[in-house]
Amino acid sequence: MPMSGPEDHVVKSEITRSGPDYALVKLTPTVVDILKEYGPGAIAGSFPDHRPPPGIRFGIGDTVAVSIFEAAAGGLFIPAEAGVRPGNFVALPNQNVDLNGFITVPYAGAVKANGRTPAEIQKDIVKAIGNRAIEPQVVVSLITQNTSLISVLGEVKTPARLTANAAGERVLDLITRAGGLSGPGWESWVTLERGGKRATVPFGALMYQPANNIWVHPGDTIYVYREPQVFLAFGAFTIGGSFGGQAQFSFDMWKISMAQAMAKAGGLIDAQAEPAGVYVYRREPRELAERLGIDCSKYAGPLVPVVYNADFRDPAAFFLASKFEMRDKDVLFAANAATVDTAKFLQFARLVIGTANDTIVTANNAQILKISTRQ
Structure with missing residues (x-):
């Protein structure tokens, strides 16, 4: 049936x-x-390392500022006649980390910066000029961040490559910085890609299951799309x-x-x-x-x-x-x-029998009409 x-x-x-x-x-x-x-698609299970991202490290193309302080005038960088100035320091011109991953500091030469933190670079510079400057102290800071970036794409109001925050941010923080969702939350899906690995969850899973709202690392890509x-x-x-x-x-x-x-x-x-x-x-x-x-x-x-x-x-x-x-x-x-098929069969049987009866009745009526006509 x-x-x-x-x-x-x-x-x-x-x-x-x-x-x-x-x-x-x-x-x-x-x-x-x-x-x-x-x-x-739980993101928390796909990326089990729930620690905050490591500190931001410099990369090729980042713009770096270096300031060198000496304890007294008359040293390597501060002339003797500068004793009346407020603070014994010199600020070097901003420079980009070159293609080989180095920056240049006078009297220290090429200092490796790629993949390193400001504290690590500062330590190397102090070590290089320590025997020539007067109790030197160095401050290295990031002026323009061109490598520690996070891409937020898709159904957000302002898709962009955003700079990583040194304090660390989670998935929802980055979506907020990109202007938020451009469509209803229940139709939105969020994909996080990191190091060739990806995981996708409904947007609601980030809101109502906080374990999925994990820390985002520099180099990650967040893609938001709508699919009811x-x-x-x-x-x-x-x-x-x-x-x-x-x-x-x-x-x-x-x-x-x-x-x-x-x-x-x-x-x-x-x-x-x-x-x-x-x-x-x-x-x-x-x-x-x-x-x-x-x-x-x-x-x-x-x-x-x-x-x-x-x-x-x-x-x-x-x-x-x-x-x-x-x-x-x-x-x-x-x-x-199971009884539905039986009911369908009985209905089918009634239809067949009814059709046959209709044929017989029609034939009988035709015969009666024929006899009546002869009379």
Whole structure:
């Protein structure tokens, strides 16, 4: 008989005709708790080093200022007649770190600056001129920062390459410096890339799960884009006021539960749905699948097709459904009850019998009309 999806007993048999193979997992409190640990693309898990970024180091192209102080006039840099000046120091002209990573200081020569902190450079300069200047002290400062930059791109109001803050900043701080989001938060996703590695989370995961709002390091790239999270509903749902069908629904928030998704789809059709046959189709990471007790030896690739089954004949299933979080592009399916096919067949049989009866009645009426005409 015609139907909008597989029968309940076929899904539970885990038999597929066209592939891929899938694993059936019954929704239980243990399963729900395990799934909570595997949120949608947690940045905190992809970048486990949660320490603040290291101090800013100079790079090739940065503009550096060097000031040298002496304890008294008449030394290497301060002439004797300068004793009346306020402060015995000389400020060297600003200079860029050259292509070889050096700056030049009189009487100290070329001093390596690339990849080093101001304190390290100051120490080298003092060491180089210590035997010639009078108790020298050196201050090295960054004038123009051209290398310790962080790129914030995509759906923000002012995309830019921003200078790293010496005090350290987190992901949300950089998005704020770029003007904030240009679209609704529940439609926005944030990707952080560092050293060739990347992780993506919904913007809400940064707001409501502070562990994801990690420190940003110089050289990182933050990319913000908009993609509404959706799920697809098939089967015995009252979609759009009609009995059965299929539709795509937007989350309209950064996360929703299975119970909310079922409500968006109009709920189960009382006269059609099998309460024990409500399913969520999803591909899960192999590591998660193994924790769920699935034998992953027959599945190739990093993702395993998993079908979660909720039995709403059990009153407790509604509590589980309110904790089970839907993911972007999930497929929600409600199977028909076994009696539906019987009802369809009986209706079909009545249609055939009715059609046959209509033919007989029509023929009889034609015969009666013919006899009446002869008389």
